[in-house]
Amino acid sequence: MSYDFDLFVIGAGSGGIAAARRAAEYGAKVGIAESGRLGGTCVNRGCVPKKLLVYASHFPAYFEEAQGYGWQVGERHLDWSKLIRAVDNEVTRLNGIYQRMLDNSQVQVFRDRGVFVDAHGIQVGDRKVTADKILIAVGGKPTKPDNIPGIEYAITSDEMFHLPHQPRRFVVLGGGYIGVEFASILNGLGSQVTQIIRADQILRGFDEDIRTQIHEGMAKHGVQFLSGTEGIAIEKTESGLKIHVQSGDQETVVEADGVSLAATGRIPNIQNLGLENTQVEVRQGAIAVNPQSQTAVDHIFAVGDCTDRINLTPVAIKEGRAFADAHFGGKSWQMSYDNVPTAVFSNPEAATVGLTEAEAVERYGAEAIKIYRSRFRPMYYTLPDKDEKTLMKLIVNQETDRVLGAHMVGDDAAEIIQGVAIALKMGATKADFDATVAIHPSAAEEFVTMR
Ligand code: NDP
DSSP: OOOSEEEEEEOOSHHHHHHHHHHHHTTOOEEEEOSSOTTHHHHHHSHHHHHHHHHHHHHHHHHHHHHHTTOOOOOOOOOHHHHHHHHHHHHHHHHHHHHHHHHHTTOEEEOSOEEESSSSEEEETTEEEEEEEEEEOOOEEEOOOTTSTTGGGSBOGGGGGGOSSOOSEEEEEOOSHHHHHHHHHHHHTTOEEEEEOSSSSSSTTSOHHHHHHHHHHHHHHTOEEETTOEEEEEEEETTEEEEEEEETTEEEEEEESSOEEEOOOEEEOOTTSOGGGSOOOEETTEEOOOTTSBOSSTTEEEOGGGGOSSOOHHHHHHHHHHHHHHHHSSOOOOOOOTTOOEEEOSSSOEEEEEOOHHHHHHHHOGGGEEEEEEEEOOGGGTTTTOOOOEEEEEEEETTTOBEEEEEEESTTHHHHHHHHHHHHHTTOBHHHHHHSOOOSSOSGGGGGTOO
16 A cells, blocks of 8 residues: 555654654655644743743843952843744744754645544645654643633743733742743743742652752742642732632732743643544553554554653654654664653752652662762852852662762753763763762862762
């Protein structure tokens, strides 16, 4: 049987584009469907515009610190519209780059939604195409709690990049990655930020020391946390929003401008995809796949957030490339989910790779684990005389001397942990860290001098 395409990809986000280009480079005839802007969540309403706003939010602190180094800093104010426009222009530039990359790889781009009509057939706009293999790479989308009356007044991260005005009073519901990043951004840009979290601390699942350090750091920078608190209703008023919250049997009201952000998690974006016209299995709201990203149907595969494994852009890209290498390049390899580094671009920033202390204790027993910690004021903050601290933590298996986890909170944590992640991936021991000569003076050197 002949098909229109060797591979058809539904969704031109990080995973879909990586797989499509790699397969086309091996000579496969590839089509890709995307109804939104090319690049998916990461480029359009995630990592990229978020990181640009993170950079913008650091300037007030830099202006203050510059004075410790003898600089006189004059009048300054933020032009919100200019910032939002500049970020959007950069996203548009990247959309163009993705289009050119797909064109250069001779991937045929369909600017429409792809919907399964049968196991080999996909409706894209008014066309039906067929493909030998199909890759689902449709990503995820924000979800809001459905038990809070008035939740429709809260926006999600999707809308955060196009706010016409800077909110003066900004309320965040949720204490995950997205909540802490936007709380830090708006706080840095000068908004008054309240973050409502139902746990006692932000970032459930991260190492406890790291959670505490970020939480305290953000609070010191001015974010007001309402811990152990749930939003119970949102009410629209003349001047903005009233968010009714409950902590134990205490009820209070927090006021926001027109916007409050619901950062309460993301779910696979697999509705209206025509999956019912295939035998693809959906488990707990996500597309079920084996370690080769294969669904219950032999020739249909899925990568990225729609499979709800580790929901990070670089993971989706690797999953996409592993699929293309195996099926179009004759090079079979399996994506490894061990020691996947990740960063939270909060202020202070955090990054981590490997096991948390709690995970290490659970896996190897408390006696087998040795913890190394270093908490210090980086040299940069001495002249501005600011009480900013960096925390670094290593988790070591005493029996094998292997470093099981490396965690950091502080400036450049993501840049530093990326290198440490290579060491962990290679199975480095504490003796290997100790044998490495420090770069002095740097903050990173603490990772090789901890005793
Ligand atoms: P997370 O799942 O990380 O966090 C959701 C937060 O919302 C938690 O604090 C959770 O609380 C809270 N929550 C959930 N439901 C409710 C509710 N009904 N009422 C009150 N609070 C609630 O989701 P995010 O949206 O922050 O991020 C989604 C994913 O996006 C992450 O898993 C991550 O992989 C990815 N991401 C990665 C980034 C990066 O790499 N820097 C940046 C942004 C996103 P509780 O802990 O109590 O359950």
